[in-house]
Amino acid sequence: MDSETAVFRQFVLKLHSRCDLACDHCYVYEHADTSWRGKPLKPTPATLRRTARRIAEHAFAHGLPEVRVVLHGGEPLLAGLGTIRLAAEALRSELGRRCALDLRIQTNGVGLDQDFLDLFEAHRISVGISLDGDRAANDLHRRYADGRSSHDRVLRGVALLRRPRYRHLYAGLLCTVDVRNDPLAVYAALRALEPPALDFLLPHATWEQPPLRPEGPGSTPYADWLGVIRDRWLAEGRPVPVRMFDSVLRTLDGRSSLTESLGLEPADLVVVETDGTLEQADSLKTAYDGAPATGLDVWTHSFDDAAAHPGLADRRRGAEGLSATCGACPVLRSCGGGLYAHRYRADTGFLNPSVYCDDLKEFIGRTAERRTAERRGTPDPHPAAPTDAQLDELAAGPxxxxVVLELADAERFVNGLLLDNLRRRAAGDPAVAAAWELVLRLGDEAPDAVEQVLGHPYLRPWAERALSGRRAEGTEQPADPAGLAEPAAAMALRAGAAVEVPVPVRDGLLRLPTLGVLRTGAVDRVLVDAAGRSVTTTGGERLRLDRDEPRWQPVRRAALPAAGGLAGWTLALEDADPERDCYRSEPSARLNADELACWERELIDAWRMVAVGLPEYAEGLREGLSALTPLVGLPGGRLHSASVRSAFGAVGIARPGTPELLAELLLHEFQHVKLGAVLDLADLFDRGHRGRFTVPWRSDPRPVEGALQGTYAHLALGDFWRARAEALAGPAAAAAARRGDRFLAWTAEVCTALLESGALSPSGVRFVSVMRATVAAKRS
Known part of the structure; x- marks a missing residue:
């Protein structure tokens, strides 16, 4: 949850300490660390079993629903079939059914043959292959010790992996960048192998051993090289996931990174060497001899002991663990200081920007500019209604x-229009005009910061109240257009802009959307210093916006790990923003540490159920759900959740006490969230229709929108409980199947009533017809 949380969800298990290639850019054998010389070639059976037991011990102690283990080296295939089989069997035996195992192997591919692939298929081991592009690019570094090319052998291995029998094991390709290679030739060669995912790795370097820069200091060859591929990839419509590019785009939108080399998410990885010693990430081998060492091993230490190691703890400090240069950087949220190892300098350790700082800043900045230009370049500035194909995709359930990202973009646009309307409403108010000018300026200088705040779910409820002059529940003051300074200040803080923003205080609270709430006491106005991350009250008191200030209540996030083949993400637990009180249900007070931990554990388990059982729903959920507001429970422990049309990306839920029920409520409410966004863009029914519909899930007849919303939600619940039936056994499976069938029957019944009512528009008829056909296919 917070940066101090000491939990490992990824384990790198070394199966061999030597390699059959002699790549001259290898961080294990060619950089500063020499510890490989003293390691046994491969782990003993006892070491493998002990490691598996320690991983299970850690997973069970922290209630982890899934862990990822990557079999690595050197070259792990050199360990042989028997060692790999033993490692897989030991891990699955120890973890059992209490914790799912995402087991992978990263190989250079030269030794990959059918015997290995049969073993991987039997033990559900996904395969990632390291390949640097076409023959010329790959053989620049990846050769045998005698200088022979490895390219043909690797392609032969990839060809085997791409056969229909084994293709489900194909995890992707990893390419190390060399700016002397033709970027488009590299990209074309990798794409020709039809990988399910790609990643690009900056060559490991430090300030002591800087990377190759053919044009000398001050140039940004890595940004230029990656930018050529990024532009082609975007022009092609992002045909394959590229972890580095996707991470930049996600973090520009305020979401989590998919890689430890970018973003501010805490490190959750540990390495087990062939002798059972525990080490930090392998990339540290490029810093200095012994850099990854912890002095710990699986025989006498737990993974909790490793998590407490100062080096690993330092990598969980987020922005607070970075240099002052990084802290003031406008792309901090996306860059995160770069890969930890790349920050090393002998005199200052790791408290430096990345040696690729200029490249990262340039690449992220250009990516943000391109994304903004594309969004602004559309001939019609208003978001378009969903296409027929998009409506069909949504109507089928997931x-x-x-399509969910398109809905999110449209909702951000709506929020921007509302802020502009507020500015127009308050024409003549110099404070509002100044706040709006700041928003416009930051839109040019730091568009990612603006986009993140415009995507805050509770921005629209406040703006709509401010436009109408209504008062929120439990507040004494109506919403005031002068509150436009709140999102403007939040944008400036996210951008690290050198500005001071006067912001009005409401009911003793300074609200900074997406960041948190500061309890200021009885003052009317404060001055927010964005670059200094501080606030000065009218009484002259200066307050820092950091964890050392007890009155500062930052937004806290649950880290939901990778599951079911989907990348992890973070979900804000909004328990402080006063605008969360928009559900006609009482939001809970600020969560204490125990409540926070309970929410995270159950969210992780609920997310895994959805990701594993319904990955098609999980993809949209991960991209569109940004916040969850805990609600006060109802008497008798009845299930209780809510969503509102004006708060896209957020749901309110009273913690139901089991991950299964939490997963049900998340799916239920997110269906409402999606359909609400569709209804903002398209008329699915006649809004003047006054008829009511009898629905089987409520005693009171529902208006057309209520019937449509309920039908769409129950379609997802039918899918969810059917998936649960497949995951369970015995009476529990039968009960889940009956529940799923009941929800689908309800959906079919009300779809028919809606289609026969005459209340639907042509788009609505199409939408409901696809829903009904989808249910009919599931029930046949």
């Missing part, structure tokens, strides 16, 4: 990541 709605993939792409």
């Amino acid at each position: 709605g993939g990541a792409g």
